[in-house]
Amino acid sequence: MPLTPSRDTVLCISLAGRPGTFGVRFHNHLYEQLGLDFYYKAMRTDDLPAAVAGIRALGIRGCGVSMPYKEACMALVDEIDPSAAAIDSVNTLVNTEGHLKAYNTDYLAVRQLLTQHKVDPTTAFALRGSGGMAKAVASALRDAGFGEGIIVARNEQAGRELADVCGYRWLPELDDLCPPMLINVTPVGMAGGPEAQQLAFSEMAIAASERVFDVVAMPVQTPLIEHAEKLGKQVITGLEVIALQALEQFVLYTGIRPTPEQVQAAVGYARQG
Known part of the structure; x- marks a missing residue:
């Protein structure tokens, strides 16, 4: 979490049927290490259309999408990247001034x-x-x-x-x-x-x-x-998958690619949760 949150702090979230801690700890650790005014929070929802509309309306920068929402998200976005279009499944949403683009970093x-x-x-x-x-x-x-x-x-x-x-x-x-x-x-x-x-x-x-x-x-x-x-x-292992897909999400949200050493440290921190 940013040491001094402000009104300009950028929010990223994840939506999952069973929210976990890996993504929260991975992203927030990198935000802190790189001095980025971002914050990441895991959430769940029983109303996916309303949740996606909230991402758009509230200016939430990015959203990781996990089971059971990956396919249902397809109809709720403005643009679909080839990585998601080829398989009709989404795991990442990026919000650019209200325009939602879907990706699949899995x-x-x-x-x-x-x-x-x-x-x-x-x-x-x-x-x-x-x-x-x-x-x-x-x-x-x-x-x-x-x-x-x-x-x-x-x-x-x-x-x-x-x-x-x-x-x-x-x-x-x-x-x-x-x-x-x-x-x-x-x-x-x-x-x-x-x-x-x-x-x-x-x-x-x-x-x-x-x-x-x-x-x-x-x-x-x-x-x-x-x-x-x-x-x-x-x-x-699944850890290898989740680490790589989380890294690609981080890059999509922030435009910054951390060093391998920074990623390794973030994975180690995330595993402690």
Whole structure:
């Protein structure tokens, strides 16, 4: 929080069904370290159209958008960046003098991580999930050249739609299939959730895999990541996703890109919350 808030302090917020502390601590730490007169606050709402109208009317500079609002936001903005238009899902709103533009920095973060971890696009995968974040991850995989994938979703309509759009196939369950990369894009394993202690994939599938990617960020050591690491599998964590997407949001809101050292410090501070 700014040491001396003023009438000119710029407000940024996030909207989530389950508001967390990572974004609040990450953004506010960087604001303080860089001497920016900004403040970030996490919120939830039962009236999304009214909340988005409030962002516009009150001059709130930016808004992070999490489940379950990512798709519903599409119809409420003035402009949609290609990162969001390509997948019909939003995770970031930027307000410029009442003009709301929607982005998807989840998509950008996943593309970066696939490159950083040197994941071969010939790797077959199974992705569990069919919501807004699943769209971002599946689209990032498609656009990075991953040609062989399975969308695993109990919601047949949403699962088939996502699979068709991205050129993959849909299954309600993996059963005895064991592709080399497993990706969880559901709340399974999320702290405080009803499935916090559960594995998103079977022990057999994890044992047969080469790499496990879990977008759940809290806790960092989800049951899936912990089990995979014990078996010596390569992992990509939700912390990596949330840190990269939060960084891109910060840049969109402020126009400033912090140094890698400043970002690392902000991630460390955010994890303490």
